[in-house]
Amino acid sequence: METVAGVIPFKAKVGQxxxxxxxxxxALPHVENEPGTPLWLVLRSNTDPDMIFLVDLFSGTAGRDAHMTGEAAKLIFATVPPYLEAAPEIHPADVIASKGR
Incomplete structure (x- = not known):
């Protein structure tokens, strides 16, 4: 099975x-219903609390494509942008090495 990823850094406005x-x-309840998304993480930086990272693993490009047009993505992009310094940049990625998947 091909595993691909997505990484999206979100730079919040100061204090947000x-x-x-x-x-x-x-958006987690929506992601839990996505069979093609086995791992979904929301990370908040310890060095910059206004930097949030969304990291996903997908069971292939079809899973990633479905996720990026699904209800979780719609909810995030409908609610989060007013609190950001700039629009988030989506980084589709290939998994090169991993442990625990």
């Missing part, structure tokens, strides 16, 4: 990191 993290995390 907690809000951005909470809004992104609110």
């Amino acid at each position: 990191g907690e809000t951005v993290a909470r809004l992104i995390a609110a």
Whole structure:
């Protein structure tokens, strides 16, 4: 099975990191219904609390494509942008090495 990933850094406006993290995390119920998304992480930086990372693993490009047009993505991109310094940049990626998947 091919495993691919997605990484999206979100730079929140000053003091809005907690809000951005909470809004992104609110999409978890939608992600739980996606069979092509076995791993989905929302990370908040310890060195910059206004930097949030969304990291996903997918069971192939079809899973990634479905996720990026699914309900979780719609919710995130409908609620998070007002709290950001700039639009997030989506980084589709290939998994080169991993442990625990």
